[in-house]
Amino acid sequence: MSVLVYTESENGKFKKNAFEVASYAYEVAQLLGTTVTAISFNASNNEILGDYGVAKVLNVSNDTLKTFNAKAYAHAITEAAEKEGAKVVIVSSSTDTKYLAPIVSAKLKAGYVPNVVTAPESASPFTVKRTAFSNKGFAHTEISTDIKIVGVSNNAFGIHEHKTTAAVETFSPTITDADFTTKSVEVDKVVGKATIADAEVVVSGGRGLKGPENWGMIEELADVLGAATACSKPVSDLGWRPHGEHVGQTGKPVASNLYIAIGISGAIQHLAGVSSSKVKVVINTDPEAPFFKAADYGIVGDAFEVVPKLIEKLKEFKAQNA
Amino acid sequence: MKILVCISNVPDTTSKINFTDNSTKFDTNGVQFVINPNDEFGLTRAMWFKEKQGATVHVATVGGANTEPTIRKALAIGADEAIRVNAEPTDGFFVAQQLAEVVKNGGYDLVIAGRESIDYNGGMVPGIMATILDMNFINTCVNLEIDGDKVTAIREIDGGKETLSTSLPLVIGGQKGLVEESDLRIPNMRGIMMARQKKLNVVEPIDANAKTIDEKFEKPAPKGAVKLVSADNIDELINLLHNEAKVI
Numbered sequence: 241m242s243v244l245v246y247t248e249s250e251n252g253k254f255k256k257n258a259f260e261v262a263s264y265a266y267e268v269a270q271l272l273g274t275t276v277t278a279i280s281f282n283a284s285n286n287e288i289l290g291d292y293g294v295a296k297v298l299n300v301s302n303d304t305l306k307t308f309n310a311k312a313y314a315h316a317i318t319e320a321a322e323k324e325g326a327k328v329v330i331v332s333s334s335t336d337t338k339y340l341a342p343i344v345s346a347k348l349k350a351g352y353v354p355n356v357v358t359a360p361e362s363a364s365p366f367t368v369k370r371t372a373f374s375n376k377g378f379a380h381t382e383i384s385t386d387i388k389i390v391g392v393s394n395n396a397f398g399i400h401e402h403k404t405t406a407a408v409e410t411f412s413p414t415i416t417d418a419d420f421t422t423k424s425v426e427v428d429k430v431v432g433k434a435t436i437a438d439a440e441v442v443v444s445g446g447r448g449l450k451g452p453e454n455w456g457m458i459e460e461l462a463d464v465l466g467a468a469t470a471c472s473k474p475v476s477d478l479g480w481r482p483h484g485e486h487v488g489q490t491g492k493p494v495a496s497n498l499y500i501a502i503g504i505s506g507a508i509q510h511l512a513g514v515s516s517s518k519v520k521v522v523i524n525t526d527p528e529a530p531f532f533k534a535a536d537y538g539i540v541g542d543a544f545e546v547v548p549k550l551i552e553k554l555k556e557f558k559a560q561n562a
Numbered sequence: 563m564k565i566l567v568c569i570s571n572v573p574d575t576t577s578k579i580n581f582t583d584n585s586t587k588f589d590t591n592g593v594q595f596v597i598n599p600n601d602e603f604g605l606t607r608a609m610w611f612k613e614k615q616g617a618t619v620h621v622a623t624v625g626g627a628n629t630e631p632t633i634r635k636a637l638a639i640g641a642d643e644a645i646r647v648n649a650e651p652t653d654g655f656f657v658a659q660q661l662a663e664v665v666k667n668g669g670y671d672l673v674i675a676g677r678e679s680i681d682y683n684g685g686m687v688p689g690i691m692a693t694i695l696d697m698n699f700i701n702t703c704v705n706l707e708i709d710g711d712k713v714t715a716i717r718e719i720d721g722g723k724e725t726l727s728t729s730l731p732l733v734i735g736g737q738k739g740l741v742e743e744s745d746l747r748i749p750n751m752r753g754i755m756m757a758r759q760k761k762l763n764v765v766e767p768i769d770a771n772a773k774t775i776d777e778k779f780e781k782p783a784p785k786g787a788v789k790l791v792s793a794d795n796i797d798e799l800i801n802l803l804h805n806e807a808k809v810i
Contacts, residue, residue: 310699310701314693335701335719335720336720338685338702339689339701339717340689341686341689342654342686342687342689342690342693343689343693345655345690345773346689346694350773351653351773352773352774354683354684354685354686372682372683372776372779373573373680373683374680376578376781377779377781378780379682379776379777379778379779380776381774381775381776381777384772384773385773421698421728421729422699422700422727422728423728424724424725424726425725425727426724426725427719428722428723429721429723430722435721436720436721437721438720440809465810477743477744483718483738483739484721484722484723486738489575490575490600490737490738491738498803498810508576509575509576515782518807519803519807519809521799521803522788532788532790533785533788534785535788536785536788536789537790537791537802537803537807538790538791539791539793539799540793541793542793545793546793549796550796553796553797553800554810557800557810561804
């Protein structure tokens with residue numbers, strides 16, 4: 241029996257969420273009195289997982305799996321779970337993981353709970369707390385199957401070091417052509433910029449910015465903060481920004497440490513998408529904007545005056561605190 | 563091409579969320595129920611396939627008789643037939659098993675489900691269903707083109723998009739982008755009248771167990787009042803974010 245954690249990587253390097261899910265898996269393993277085994281795909285720095293409490297790494301080294309493929313990855317994770325006799329499988333809440341986790345769930349006939357925000361509340365029954373109703377509520381959910389799959393919400397648990405030595409093994413699951421009936425043709429991705437999914441800071445613009453030509457200052461503010469950019473639903477509906485940046489109930493959820501909303505009034509659907517963010521700052525000309533009720537800090541003012549000043553002051557702050 | 567669109571009956575996006583029975587149940591009092599928005603994009607895309615490529619479109623839901631107004635709306639939008647699996651949707655695994663049975667019995671080439679419902683947000687129904695049925699599966703699908711049995715799809719990924727090729731039979735988890743919001747259909751009077759004549763088949767559930775149980779719900783803790791900072795005092799905001807909130 242062990243806890244298996246799927247640690248995501250890109251171009252051979254672990255993503256930040258790999259360390260968060262490893263930290264979470266360690267906590268679960270402590271609760272169950274067992275150890276953590278990680279499965280990684282074509283990662284070159286597997287030993288680093290030992291810093292987060294992983295005792296063993298099953299590294300899949302396979303050129304056909306250099307690009308993410310949900311079915312093939314799910315097959316490998318399932319085989320690893322069976323090989324290790326894993327009773328709990330921990331995964332992240334990335335878009336790729338939410339694609340593959342239900343496949344693993346069906347293969348293992350295991351109950352799967354995504355969007356989990358705390359360590360398990362009890363081991364028996366195995367109960368976790370997760371967001372529901374698009375972050376407008378929480379559910380305390382029991383997983384009643386022998387094998388359990390937990391999807392950890394981004395930035396909810398945090399990264400915690402538990403120094404140990406990870407033994408790295410090569411793992412060769414039986415991947416066949418049947419796992420590749422869906423093939424990746426092209427990936428169009430912004431490289432080198434934080435994404436909404438794992439960003440610690442998100443800078444978001446709304447209709448108050450008046451047009452797509454004014455997004456330069458949003459991007460500049462995001463650059464200063466190392467943040468991802470986002471937008472409200474009307475902005476993506478108007479085509480000012482791509483749908484992938486739309487935050488809200490029918491868009492992307494944001495669970496950042498800091499969310500800065502500029503020119504966004506705060507419709508209930510938008511607030512649902514950002515309520516998992518820890519600190520919210522609102523800049524809006526309308527003091528009655530509903531977002532001020534949900535925010536931690538606010539400035540009533542014109543974005544076109546406030547944001548350039550904020551960029552300038554943040555640059556000074558960064559220079560002083562570098 | 564025979565298409566099944568899976569419909570979830572969810573609280574309207576503007577609904578205030580409350581719980582009842584000692585916080586063990588969602589309080590439906592005063593809540594308007596609608597087609598899950600992610601499913602609505604899929605339904606409209608299915609209508610496009612019907613009109614341009616001559617597809618047949620069925621819709622299915624898992625739920626009690628109270629879900630029939632929602633599924634009738636899908637018929638009014640243009641679906642040809644509806645199936646209601648007569649069971650309370652206890653968890654995503656249970657729903658996926660019921661819908662997989664509908665797919666098996668109906669011989670569908672394409673199954674469109676929303677990437678997640680906006681109530682329980684499990685996001686597992688399309689993937690579990692596809693795996694049970696051994697059908698191809700694409701999640702967070704924002705574009706779908708079908709030529710014969712060849713499929714080209716675009717899915718949203720973190721920070722971008724990925725183009726995929728696959729073939730029918732296929733299950734997709736769809737969302738906004740499959741069609742634009744402005745293309746969503748509102749049932750007109752003729753559609754509503756025609757929907758009354760369309761078949762709504764009620765089938766009994768297969769024997770299946772939920773694998774998770776929501777024991778209790780809670781609402782987020784109430785928030786303290788916002789701290790307003792003067793637009794002329796940006797230094798104060800930076801000070802608060804650095805020293806108080808510790809986020810920069």
